[in-house]
Amino acid sequence: MEWKRLGDAQKTDFLAGRSAEAIDQARLKFLLGDRSKEGREFHKRSSVLGPIARSAPVYVGKPNPKWLASAGVSGYAAFLKKAAKRNAMVYVGSNGGALHGFDAVSGEEKLAYYPGALYRVGHGGYHDLALAGFKHRTKYVDGIPSVSDVKVDGKWKTVLVSSLGGGGRGLFALDVTDPTKLSDAGKTVLWEFTHKDDPHLGYTHSKPILTQMNNGKWAAVIGNGQGASGADGTAGQAQLFIVYLDGPGGDGVWDLGKDYLRISTGQGTAASRNALFAPIGIDSVIPQDGKVDLIYAGDLYGNLWRFDVTGSGSWSGPAKPLFKGNKTRPITAIPAVGVAPASVTSAVSLSGRRSDAKTHPVMVFFGSGRLLADADKAASIVNRFYGVYDDGSAITDSLTEADLTVQQKVYSTATARVYKNDLKVGYAKRKRGWYITLSDAGERVIDRALVKGSLVYFNTVIPDTSTCDAGGKGWEMVVQMANGGSATGIQWDFNQNGSLDAGDTHAGLSFAGRKTTKGQPGGPQIIGDQLFSPLTDKVKPGAAAGPRDHFKNTKIASAPGISGRISWTELQQQKSD
Numbered sequence: 161m162e163w164k165r166l167g168d169a170q171k172t173d174f175l176a177g178r179s180a181e182a183i184d185q186a187r188l189k190f191l192l193g194d195r196s197k198e199g200r201e202f203h204k205r206s207s208v209l210g211p212i213a214r215s216a217p218v219y220v221g222k223p224n225p226k227w228l229a230s231a232g233v234s235g236y237a238a239f240l241k242k243a244a245k246r247n248a249m250v251y252v253g254s255n256g257g258a259l260h261g262f263d264a265v266s267g268e269e270k271l272a273y274y275p276g277a278l279y280r281v282g283h284g285g286y287h288d289l290a291l292a293g294f295k296h297r298t299k300y301v302d303g304i305p306s307v308s309d310v311k312v313d314g315k316w317k318t319v320l321v322s323s324l325g326g327g328g329r330g331l332f333a334l335d336v337t338d339p340t341k342l343s344d345a346g347k348t349v350l351w352e353f354t355h356k357d358d359p360h361l362g363y364t365h366s367k368p369i370l371t372q373m374n375n376g377k378w379a380a381v382i383g384n385g386q387g388a389s390g391a392d393g394t395a396g397q398a399q400l401f402i403v404y405l406d407g408p409g410g411d412g413v414w415d416l417g418k419d420y421l422r423i424s425t426g427q428g429t430a431a432s433r434n435a436l437f438a439p440i441g442i443d444s445v446i447p448q449d450g451k452v453d454l455i456y457a458g459d460l461y462g463n464l465w466r467f468d469v470t471g472s473g474s475w476s477g478p479a480k481p482l483f484k485g486n487k488t489r490p491i492t493a494i495p496a497v498g499v500a501p502a503s504v505t506s507a508v509s510l511s512g513r514r515s516d517a518k519t520h521p522v523m524v525f526f527g528s529g530r531l532l533a534d535a536d537k538a539a540s541i542v543n544r545f546y547g548v549y550d551d552g553s554a555i556t557d558s559l560t561e562a563d564l565t566v567q568q569k570v571y572s573t574a575t576a577r578v579y580k581n582d583l584k585v586g587y588a589k590r591k592r593g594w595y596i597t598l599s600d601a602g603e604r605v606i607d608r609a610l611v612k613g614s615l616v617y618f619n620t621v622i623p624d625t626s627t628c629d630a631g632g633k634g635w636e637m638v639v640q641m642a643n644g645g646s647a648t649g650i651q652w653d654f655n656q657n658g659s660l661d662a663g664d665t666h667a668g669l670s671f672a673g674r675k676t677t678k679g680q681p682g683g684p685q686i687i688g689d690q691l692f693s694p695l696t697d698k699v700k701p702g703a704a705a706g707p708r709d710h711f712k713n714t715k716i717a718s719a720p721g722i723s724g725r726i727s728w729t730e731l732q733q734q735k736s737d
Contacts, residue, residue, distance in 0.1 A: 161274065163188055170276075173285040190290045191257060191274070203294040210256015210289070211296055214325050214365065216304045216682075219264060220318065220336060221248035223309055233450075239309070239316035249339050251320055253301030257289055259322060259334070261342060271342040275301065277330040277354045284328075299326035307336065308370035310378045312350065312405045319350065319405060321368045321380040326532070329362050329387060330354030331380065333405060351407035355389065357414040360399055360422060362388035365532065366438040367494065370405070371452045375473035378405045383436030383457050384422075386532070397428035398436035398459040400467055400477075424477045425465055435460040438494035438608070444519045444552060445470060454552070456482070456524055458491025463558075464526055466550065482524070483548055484558035488541050489528035496525040496618075498611035500549055501642045507587035508549060519552035523593070523641055525616050529604020537623040543604045545618060545637070547644055548593040564593045567644040571666050572599075576654070577635070577673030578666045583643040594644040600675075603635065607683035614641050615651065619681040619693055632680040635673045636693055636714075646672040652691060653715040660715060681712070691716045 163171070163185045174187045181187050186194070190202055198204045222244045248264035251271075257278065261271030279285060284298050302325030310319050318337040324330050333350040342348050355361045364385030372378050384399040402421040408414045416422060428434025436459050441452035455467040462485030469475050485491065500508075500521040508521070527545040530536050548559060565585045571578040585591050598604065602622045609618035617638050624631035640647050651670035655663040664671065679695030686692070691714040 161188065161192060161272075170279045172281055173279045174287050176281045176285065176287045178287070187287055187290045191286055192272075197290075201292065202290040203292055208256075209260070210254040210258075210300070212252055212254055213299065214302045214304070215253030215322075217250050217252040218305050218307050218320075219248065219250055220307050220320075221264065222246070223318070235311075235316055236309070243309075243318065243337060246337075247339050249336065251305050251307065251336065253303055253305060253322055253325070255296055255298075255300045255302060255327070257286055257300045259301045259305065259320075259332075261336065261339070263339070270339055271334075271336075271348070273332075273334060273349070275324065275328070275330070275332050275352060277324065277328050277332075277352055299324075300328075301325070302327040303331070303365065304367040306368045306370050306380070310370055310405055311372070312378065319370065321370060321405075323364045323366060323368065323382060323385075325365050326363055328354070329364070329385070331364070331368065331382065331403070333380065333407070350405070353403050353414060353420070357408075358390075358401075358416065358420070358422065360384055360388045360390035360394065360397075361401060362386045362435060364437075365492070366457075369439055369441045369452070369455070371441055372450060373402065373473070374451050374453065374470055377473075379403055380405060381439055381441060381452070381455060383439055383459075385437070386433070386435040386460065388433065388435070391430065394422075394424045394426075395430040396433035398425045398434040398461070398463075398465070399423060400425075400436055400439065400455065400457065400465075402469075421473075421475065423467060423475055425459065425463070425481070426477055426479075427459065427461055427463060427481070433460075436465070437490075437492045439467075440495050440497055440608075441469075442497050442520075442522065444522065446518055446520065453519070456495045456497060456526075458493070458495065458526055460487075460490045460492075460530075462486045462489045462491060462528060464491055464495065464524065464546075464548070466555065478555065480555050480558045482550060482555055482559060483546070484560050485528065489543055490530050491526055491528055492530045492532065493527055493605050494608040496609035496611050496616065497522050498525070498616075498641060499523075500551075501614060504549055504585075504587055504642050505551075507585075508551065510588040511590045521549065521551040523611075524548045524550055525609045525611065525618070525641075527598075527605020527609070527618060527620070529598075529606055529620075531604065531606045531621065531623060537602075537625045539604070540601060541604075543598045543620075545596045545598060545605055545609075545620075545644075546593060547595070547616065547641065549587065559592050561595060563591060564595050565591050565643075567594050567596045567639075569599075570646075570669075575675040576666070576671055577637075578669050579639060579645045579672045580643075581640075581645045581648060581669050583645050585643050596639070596644050598635075600635070610684045610686060611641065612686055615639065615647060616641055616644075617684040617686070617691065619684055621680040623680065633676050633678065634681045635675050636681055636684070636691075636712075637673045638670065639672050646670050649717075651717050656714065658715065660717060676712075686716065689716055689718060690714065 303323035305322035439457035463481035
């Protein structure tokens with residue numbers, strides 16, 4: 161980044177309140193790592209790399225999805241062979257202002273992308289980062305990036321798309337196919353899409369879905385988020401954005417219906433604004449072709465929506481939500497989806513309900529709760545975690561909690577939970593799922609669950625309300641897909657002694673919940689027979705600034721019956737219940 165290459169609006173940002181910038185470009189140099197004025201005129205940084213708050217690192221190595229090549233997708237096999245030679249990279253957003261790209265082996269920074277949408281005068285802007293006393297209350301690249309191999313302008317590329325999260329109302333796309341060419345901004349930066357292009361886009365914390373739609377176009381799919389300012393007939397409604405990766409074309413103007421789509425739920429008003437959060441898409445139509453057919457996402461009103469994007473592209477918003485919840489329990493985390501267990505589908509068939517045989521019946525898992533601002537920490541609402549059956553049938557009436565069965569504790573302490581293993585949900589009597597009441601004060605779900613085998617892994621958080629740091633606790637949870645109960649036998653190393661033994665069960669049942677001793681757990685990950693939970697704890701007095709992050713790894717039992725990935729996202733097939 162050079163001063164002479166900045167536009168007038170960008171220079172105005174750096175010049176705000178500092179006329180000397182036109183001569184020494186000290187703020188610009190500060191942004192790029194110069195520390196000579198820190199502690200005097202400028203803010204004293206603990207690290208040149210700014211804090212990473214809601215963003216998360218994404219590893220990009222050799223292309224892996226060989227099923228695309230084996231399926232005969234045009235040109236992908238050749239792309240796979242060429243890209244296999246590239247060096248691995250790690251990309252992550254930072255509240256120091258940039259989306260960073262690091263060599264995964266050496267750690268050398270190869271990319272620092274400062275989105276154009278974040279240049280501004282007044283509160284925010286890049287000049288704020290240098291201000292003496294800056295406390296990082298202003299966010300920047302605060303979203304979680306998504307990376308995938310996609311087809312853009314007829315060519316296969318590896319593309320990164322990220323929202324700005326709490327940093328701004330927008331998202332951007334970068335071509336990260338070849339790490340040796342990231343310094344060429346003209347080729348690396350594909351586009352930016354902001355609320356100036358469509359005022360219905362707010363501060364979206366969604367992780368975008370990168371997928372091919374059924375009209376043949378490749379797109380980033382994202383919820384509109386909070387803080388939208390649209391003023392037309394759909395003002396304040398929760399809305400789904402489908403932004404085509406080819407971008408706005410030669411004129412640089414984003415045309416609704418051509419360059420992107422906006423699908424409204426109809427729920428929300430200008431006076432009481434709703435917002436759609438993180439979506440998940442599945443390839444549910446048989447036979448599967450790698451294109452997204454159904455998209456699930458929660459909203460601020462506590463609804464769980466299902467968008468049908470089958471067909472050639474004349475998609476309309478759903479008339480009713482799949483699940484209608486309560487406004488006091490917003491659904492802000494990305495749902496998880498798994499193929500419904502055989503015990504569930506067989507019981508549902510006994511109820512007399514006929515499903516569409518062309519789609520996979522699924523279970524959708526999601527929790528309620530929000531933690532988008534410091535003010536949310538003190539919320540005392542009793543939240544839930546849900547498991548809902550969906551066979552793809554037309555939604556004539558939304559499901560409510562009355563259509564679900566509440567799970568019951570059979571044993572609990574301050575640090576352990578066991579739920580009823582053989583709870584009868586009542587699928588044969590037209591019940592359509594279950595829910596767990598999260599009983600600790602302030603407990604909520606803010607991250608996605610994980611389906612593995614016949615189990616669902618999810619974590620809850622309990623924020624520390626006494627500090628603005630990231631302190632608090634939470635629960636690591638493992639329950640059965642079919643009824644939300646504890647599984648029989650040993651499923652995970654509950655007592656953390658390094659082995660799977662009798663101490664990991666109670667009365668023959670696996671523990672369903674374990675409270676963290678310190679730190680709020682993020683979304684679970686499983687690699688082999690290890691369950692990983694990222695933990696974020698507050699900083700102790702005298703410690704370096706910024707939250708303290710670490711991972712807890714836990715041995716788990718193997719999950720039999722997994723046949724692998726059968727959709728564009730994380731829908732997994734199991735052979736038996």
